[in-house]
Amino acid sequence: MSSTWIRNVRMPGKGELVSGNIFVRDGRIEGVFINGETASQQADQEIDGGGQLLIPGMIDVHIHGADGFDMMDGTAASVEAVSAACARSGCTSFLATSVSSSLEDLLRMIDSVVAVTGHEPGARIAGLHIEGPYLNAKRKGMQNERYLRHPDMEEMELIAKKSGPLLRMVTLAPELPGGLELVRYLNNRGIIAAIAHSDATYEQAKEAFREGASHVTHCFNGMRPIHHRDPGIVVAAFEEEHVSVQAIVDHVHLHPAIVRLLYREKGPDKMVLVTDALQAMGLGDGTYMFGGHAVTVKDGVATLQDGTLASSTVTMNEALAKTVRSGIPVSDAVRMATEAPANIIGLSGKGKLAPQADADLVLLNDRFEVLWTMVSGRIVFAKWDQS
Structure with a gap:
């Protein structure tokens, strides 16, 4: 048994930040005390938050790679590296995300994620997000056209069997032959059917x-x-209350005015911040191979040779900062990175500062830089250890 007092922090409240302390025991939050509330529990250790911002651990439902490692490498080492990189950016749970590929490469990627789950060095694997290969070539973006194909239910059954309970989301183009059948299949099994790379x-x-x-x-x-x-799809999504949307807030994929539009239309419970990051996240400019393409990163923007955007290099804490700078209140921006994705993919106990919630916590300074990241009550990254 272990316990920790986290004192002297600011936390997101209902529309404003509040001051307080949090008591953690055995990997869970036992008490949240705000505005001078006190408690007498003794702890094994105390952490002084220095008046900085404490938020729930962020959850990235769409990430392909980081630190030079790609989830499609199909190795446990690559998945572990992404886990560690996520923790440095204040992300404590993520969906390991594929790109369109051969079936063999996709199954190898799934095997590597399954092998690492439960043994992560940093952020926890919350599941798998299969992006493609059932996508429309007309809206392929950086997806490799040689691997795009119509939905194949026999293939999907194999993917689902390999993934087991880790399969949480599949992105597809529903207008393709067999697309609606696949939507129904996923929905009946509690797997999120997501739309993109679609000309619907x-x-x-x-x-x-x-x-x-x-x-x-x-x-x-x-x-x-x-x-x-x-x-098109976006207006249809705006009209459907049950539909949630991802936002890559890197000020490249979305203009700040569009970020504000998404916020007004969907609110902080149905708008989810994601990175969609490739292996350049954490490394910077250079040339990388991603999805079978050569990708050039210049000034932090990843593109194919023809200028097509190829994922992003933004981190979750940077996306949070840019969302706030776009004019979104801090408390709501935090919900988009924490509670909203937790609720959407069904992670009970995560994404909130509340008794009995998992002690997945992040301390940020006023520039939204990560000072430390805690997963299940254990600090897995601290800035002071990086000197």
């Missing part, structure tokens, strides 16, 4: 949402754009 019309998207699709991957990117006579 407004009407096709509405039908997919009626059949059980409930999420839009990297909203506005890789899909039919809004037009006043052809509203």
Whole structure:
């Protein structure tokens, strides 16, 4: 048994930040004390937060790689490296995300994620997000066209069997032959059917949402754009209360005005911050191989040779900072990075500062830099250890 007092911190409250202390025991939050409230529990250790911002651990439901490692490498070492990199950015849980590939490479990636789950050095694996290969070549973005194909239910059954309970999300184009059948299959099994890399019309998207699709991957990117006579997927999603949307807030994929529009339309409970990061996250500019393509990162922007955006290099704490700078209140921006993704992918006990919640916690300074990251009551990254 171990216990920790985290004292002298600011925490997100209802619309404002509040001062307080948190008591952690055996990997869970036992008490949250705000605005001068006190408690007499004795602890094994105390951490002085120095008046900095304490938030729940962030949850990234869409990340491909970091630190030069790609989830599609198909090795445990790559998954472990991404776990450690996530922790440095204040992310404590993530969905290991694939790109369109051969079935053999996808199954190898799944095997590596399964092998690491439960033994992560940093952020915990919350599950798998299979992005592709059932995507529309017309909206392929950086996805490799040679691997794109129509939904194949026999193949999907094999993917689901390999993944087991880790399969939490599949991104697809529902307008493809077999697309709606796949949406129904996923929905019946409690797996999130997400839409992207899709040329679906407004009407096709509405039908997919009626059949059980409930999420839009990297909203506005890789899909039919809004037009006043052809509203497309995004407007259909705005009209469906049950549909949540991902936002890559790196000020490249989305203009700040679009970030504010998503916030007004979907609110902090249905708008989820993601990185969609490739292996350049944490390394910076250079040339990388991703999804079978050469990707150039310049000034932090990843593109293919033709200028197509190829994922991002943003981290979760940077995305949080940019969301706030876009004009979103801090407390709501934090919910988009923590509680909203936890609720959407069904992680009970995560994403909140409350008694009995998991002690997945992050301390940030006023520039949203990560000072330390705690997973299940244990500090897995501390800035003072990096000198």
